[in-house]
Amino acid sequence: MTCIAESQALDVSALRCPVGAPIPWRGRDVTLIRLQGGVVRQAKTPDEKTRLVDAAREDALLLAAWTGRWSTDVFHVCDEARDELIKVLA
Secondary structure (H helix, E strand, O other), X not given: OOOOOOOOOOOOOOOEOOOOOOOOOOOXXXXXXXXXXXXXXXXXXXXXXXXXXXXXXXXXXXXXXXXXXXXXXXXXXXXXXXXXXXXXXX
């Protein structure tokens, strides 16, 4: 199923980058989502998240969905947050 054209740029400016946020990256209540080359993948476990981030190219869009106490928030995993995420998953 194709939802958007691969060449279409995505504007994530309305999404927060979670740098320094107390997100429990290793927890199952955080789902990572990668959009890359027209393919969407998700990861829930620490091992899946590590593989997903390791396979992400420079042009990949990484998102994190975190089910908090009152709602589910979606974040854009910017480069700085990605560095934090990699350290936590190591």
